[in-house]
Amino acid sequence: MITKYENVTLYTGTGKKLTRSSLVFNDNRIVAVGEEAARLESEITIDGTGKTIIPGLFDMHLHLGMDGVADPFSQIAADSQTHAAFRHNANAQKQLKSGVTSVRNLGSKWHIDLEYRDAIAAGLTTGPTVYGSGQAIVMTGGHGYPFSTEADGEDEIRKAARATLRAGADVLKLMATGGVMTPGVDPGSPQLSEREMRAAVEEATHAGKTTAAHAQGTAGIQNAVRAGITTIEHGIFLDDETIELMLKYGTVLVPTLAAPYYIVQNADSGAIPPQAVKKAVDCLEAHRESFGKAVKAGVKIAAGTDAGTPFNLHGDFAKELELMHTGGMTVGDIIKSATLNAAETLNADSLTGSLEKGKAADIVVLNQDPEETIHAFRDVHTVYKEGVSVYESEYSAVPVTN
CATH class of the missing domain: 2.30.40.10 (Urease, subunit C, domain 1)
Known part of the structure; x- marks a missing residue:
């Protein structure tokens, strides 16, 4: 037709x-x-x-196994594999209806995102194109450890990377710093080292795959950039030196402005874990400032929401684009960040993205x-x-x- x-x-x-x-x-x-x-x-x-x-839009950072409830870690812990698979599909349908035709899922317990991707490709269901990381790779006790693969040292990280690639991952997700949602970790503190991440980057590169690093604190972001990571997720504490480093290495920023925004907006709900609220409040203004500096400096940006985090609902991709506009991006650049820039980052621009x-x-x-x-x-x-x-x-x- x-x-x-x-x-x-x-x-x-x-x-x-x-x-x-x-x-x-x-x-x-x-x-x-x-x-x-x-x-x-x-x-x-x-x-x-x-x-x-x-x-068609790309959401370059989301979690199909999380619904945006106040405590998503508890939700993941309570889900069976079957229930989690249905949750992936339900959330993907919300994304599709909002105009998001491609998603990069950065962290699913049991590698369910990879199975879901294959089910769509096999015609068992209709959904967006899924680029999945499977379980993220973290240090022991690192950010997101309850639903990730824990590994320490270059050899263990390399083996975990190879196992995740064997499972079919399109991208390897690594935790370079602590984060907001995990109790007992500091968003500004480095976690996986530069050498550990480089081992994973080498394995991904050999397999023709890309990499993403959850990286919020300055030192951890720099470690990830020097290790050769494809994308920095969040990038909350960016200084001029770090931005210059990203420009030198051609590192892409996926800002996920909506993630701390919605936690702070709903801080008084009483439902979000208090430690997450405190960390999000502490990070919010620095995140906005870092994004503005990255835009002005010309860092390549790909749009992503971190959908699935508290009150950050699937199907609300528009909020991220609105926050990017408030942060200084033009409409043309916003659209490019959510389309061609994303496709280029995934090495899929010959097939889609424009x-x-x-x-x-x-x-x-x-x-x-x-x-x-x-x-x-x-x-x-x-x-x-x-x-x-x-x-x-x-x-x-x-x-x-x-």
Whole structure:
């Protein structure tokens, strides 16, 4: 089936914005864009007047096994493998409906994200494209240890990396520092060493895979960057030296601004573990400042939410984009961070990430132009996954949260 949108605004993901333009796609790929698309005939023609089309979005940091409850660690501990698998699917559907057609899942107990990815690929269910890490690799007692693989020293880390790759991981997730949610650890404190992380990076590189480091404190971020990590997750305490190091190594930042934001916003609920609230409050302003400095310096950014953390719900990807806009990013750069930058980071940009001929027809139709209102990302009209409509709504805006 050949579908054509005409008279529509297009953000290609490459930095281009086309107005009163056209897009043609089939049940798999984009056929043509712009003037070429305008000349082609189609079986279905849709007048896109007033609509805006963007590439399918990537959430580069989430946890499909966590629902955004106040204490997600307790939720994980209570789940059986079967229950956790159903939870992955339920949360992925929420992502898909919000326009997120690709996700990078960074940490699932029992490597369930990898099994879920394979179930989608086998046609057992419909969902976003999943890039999974399986269980994260942490030091003994490190951040997230209750649902991760604990290992110490270069040899143990290397073996854990190889085992995780054998399980089918697309990306290795490593804990370079402490974090907000784990009791008894400091977000600013280094955990896995530079040499330990380098051993895992070497194994991932040999297997043609990428790496991600949970890294909040300055020293731990620097350790991860020097070790060759692909992406820094969170990056709460960035100083000028660390930013220069990231620019030198070409390290990508996935800021996850929504994660501490929602903990602080709900600090008075009484439901979030007190130690997590205190740490999030202590981190929030530094996180905002670090993000602003990284944007101004030109650090490559890929959008991610850390969805699944307290009150950080699946399907609310728009909040991250709104916070990025408040932090100084233009709409064009925000869209690029959530599309082409993400695809490039995953080495998938030849297949997806932009509205270009031959790429996967992962397409989101919005009712409004994000340059007119940043809340347009909440007003999703239609979502196509590889050319097939997986969500349609005449009006599906999510209420704006302040």
